[in-house]
Amino acid sequence: MKSSWSFMEVKEVPGADYLVIGMPDVGLVGLIASTYLVKNLNTNVVAYVDSPYLPPVIIYHEAQPYPVMRIHSYTTQDRSFLFLVSEVAMSPSGVYSFSRKLIEWTQAKDIDRILLIGGVPTPQRMKLEKPMVYAAGVTTDDISFLEKNGLNLFREGFVSGPYAMILKECYLKSVKGVALLAESFLNYPDPGAAAAVITVLNSITGLKVNVEPLLEQEEEIRARLRETMKRTMETMRESGKAYEFTVPAMYM
Amino acid sequence: MEGWFEESFRELRRELKRLLREVEKMVEPIIDAETGEVEPLYEVIDAGDKLVVRVDMPKVNKNSIEVLRAGSKLVIKAGMKEPVRLCDIPFYSRCEVTGYRLELEIPPDIDVERIQAAYKSGYLEVTLPKQRVYRIKVE
Numbered sequence: 443m444k445s446s447w448s449f450m451e452v453k454e455v456p457g458a459d460y461l462v463i464g465m466p467d468v469g470l471v472g473l474i475a476s477t478y479l480v481k482n483l484n485t486n487v488v489a490y491v492d493s494p495y496l497p498p499v500i501i502y503h504e505a506q507p508y509p510v511m512r513i514h515s516y517t518t519q520d521r522s523f524l525f526l527v528s529e530v531a532m533s534p535s536g537v538y539s540f541s542r543k544l545i546e547w548t549q550a551k552d553i554d555r556i557l558l559i560g561g562v563p564t565p566q567r568m569k570l571e572k573p574m575v576y577a578a579g580v581t582t583d584d585i586s587f588l589e590k591n592g593l594n595l596f597r598e599g600f601v602s603g604p605y606a607m608i609l610k611e612c613y614l615k616s617v618k619g620v621a622l623l624a625e626s627f628l629n630y631p632d633p634g635a636a637a638a639v640i641t642v643l644n645s646i647t648g649l650k651v652n653v654e655p656l657l658e659q660e661e662e663i664r665a666r667l668r669e670t671m672k673r674t675m676e677t678m679r680e681s682g683k684a685y686e687f688t689v690p691a692m693y694m
Numbered sequence: 695m696e697g698w699f700e701e702s703f704r705e706l707r708r709e710l711k712r713l714l715r716e717v718e719k720m721v722e723p724i725i726d727a728e729t730g731e732v733e734p735l736y737e738v739i740d741a742g743d744k745l746v747v748r749v750d751m752p753k754v755n756k757n758s759i760e761v762l763r764a765g766s767k768l769v770i771k772a773g774m775k776e777p778v779r780l781c782d783i784p785f786y787s788r789c790e791v792t793g794y795r796l797e798l799e800i801p802p803d804i805d806v807e808r809i810q811a812a813y814k815s816g817y818l819e820v821t822l823p824k825q826r827v828y829r830i831k832v833e
Contacts, residue, residue, distance in 0.1 A: 535705065568748075568817060630735050630750040630817075661752035661816050665778045665791065668735055668750075669724065680708075 446493050446536070447543040453488040455515065457552035458522040460647055464559050465604055466531040466674040468683070469632030470667055471561030471624055473674075475639045476527045478656050483649075485514035485525060495536025501529060521648055524553065531677035532604050541607035545615050555584070555618040557647075558605045559639045561626030562596075563686060573625035573635045575642045580612040580619040588620065591646045596623065600685040603678065628683075629675050631667040633660040724785075730777065730792035734770075738798070745804065745822040751794050752816040753778065758793070761811045761820060763800070768809075770796040770818065 464476020479485075491511035501508045510529040517523070532540060548556060562576060578596035579585045588595060601609060605621050612619030622642055626635035637653035644651055656663075725732050735750040751759075751772050758773035773793040780786035800806065800822065808823045 535708065568815075627750075629737060662778070664750060664752035664816065665774070666780070668732065671735055 445543045445546075446495060446539050448492045449489055449513075449543070449547045450492060451489040453486065453515075455488045455513070455524070455551060456517075456522060458515075458524045459554045460521070460557050461524045461526060461548060461553045461555075462557045462559060462643070463526045463605075463608070465528040466670065467603055467605070467678065468561035468563050468628055468686075469626035469630060469635050470671055470674060471626050471632055471635045471639060472559050473527075473529070473670070474631065474633050474636035474656075474663065474667070475559050475643075476525055478636065478653075479640065479643075479649075479651060480514045480516075480525050480527055482651050483516045483523075485516040485523075487512050488515040488524070489513040491526070491528075493536060493540070495533055495540070497530055499530070518648065523647070523649075524551075531674040533677060534603075534681045537604050537607045537681070540604065541611040544608060545611040545617055548617060549615065555587075555620065556608065556612060557643065558608060558619070558621040559643065560605055560621065560623055561632060561635050561639075562623040563628035564625045567625060567627045567632070567635075570625060573632075573638045575622055575624045575638050577642075578609065578621040578623065580609055581616060584618050584620050587618075587646075593622075593642065593646070596621070598690065600688055600690060602683050602685045603681040629671060631664045631671050633657065633663045725789060725791060726795070727789050729795070730790055731771075731795040732791050732793075734794040734796055736796060736798075743824055745801070745824070747798065747820040747822065749794075749796060749818040749820070750816065751813075751818050754794070754813070754816065754818075756813055759811075759813055759818065761809070761818075763806055763809065766800055768798045768800050768820065768822070770794070770798075770820070772818070 462476065462479065464472035466473040490509040491513065492509060496510060499510055501510060512527055514525040514527065516525065567573065574594055576596040577588045577593040578601060579588050601621060609619055609621060622639050624635035624638040626632040633656055637656050640651055640653050643649060737748050739746040739748065749770060753774045754772045755775045760771045762769040771793065777790040777792045779790050803824050804822045805825045809820065811818060811820045
């Protein structure tokens with residue numbers, strides 16, 4: 443059956459060690475972090491993702507058009523990265539087919555590991571100077587990779603929304619996948635949590651992205667992303683986000 | 695066949711709800727073009743004996759924050775240290791965001807004399823204690 447999602451490559455997309463995915467969700471952590479990464483690393487856009495499930499919009503930046511879901515490429519001396527950045531929250535009805543198509547594409551491109559970057563809401567966020575980052579792995583290889591890097595494993599609880607479906611698809615297809623989730627505000631843009639995620643990403647992938655400017659611009663970013671947060675909250679309400687505050691029966 | 699029909703019907707209902715919300719949003723002003731004020735992001739937490747209104751107000755000059763009780767309304771106003779300019783975006787090109795304004799209805803069980811507010815790191819927290827419960831002796 444033909445997928446309702448298309449990955450359109452505008453340049454040759456090489457295989458990669460990591461596919462880093464950042465989408466608008468809790469505290470806009472994934473969006474803020476991934477946008478900051480692609481800007482600071484001077485990445486190249488190599489592909490677009492399109493679907494009738496995405497809103498009928500196109501972005502203009504510095505007089506250039508950009509589709510809302512893009513794949514950027516970046517290579518260091520010893521590692522290769524792809525970054526999938528989505529400017530819009532995905533409607534729950536499109537998440538299932540997107541996850542399937544994404545994993546198919548990942549396998550075809552011989553990508554070694556998917557890294558999902560985002561937030562996990564905590565009511566205590568206001569009191570936290572440095573948010574903790576939890577790491578949810580899929581395969582046994584992922585778990586030993588995370589333990590070797592000394593990360594805090596996400597041991598109990600629900601993950602919901604697009605990242606949950608991507609992790610599920612990774613699990614079903616035995617694809618290596620990890621979600622890095624920083625403690626964050628649920629409904630306020632959280633650049634501090636985004637900086638925490640980037641710091642962990644640096645430590646496990648060898649990237650060297652300085653997060654100081656991100657922290658310095660924190661209040662400006664929060665003021666500018668107010669409307670994006672509102673739109674994202676509307677989508678989050680439909681995507682089972684409330685499950686993340688729920689204790690699973692398995693935890694009894 | 696029936697399953698397919700029910701799923702299509704559910705999908706149609708979801709889409710109609712989404713469109714309705716879109717229309718509602720379109721009539722909601724995003725920015726007051728006269729004053730440059732926007733409604734901040736906020737949440738109301740019921741903490742048992744009190745309500746806590748937490749408001750995200752980055753870039754605010756602390757001295758400009760006003761928390762007012764106007765009749766049955768709680769009014770929060772604040773000016774920014776410097777305006778947020780989004781001049782390259784046509785929607786905002788002829789105005790700048792200069793401050794915040796939020797109006798909320800105060801529930802009748804709030805002890806309005808004991809309302810408190812504190813501002814830290816760009817977040818305003820207004821605490822609205824609920825009226826004390828008095829036990830009435832049953833004779």
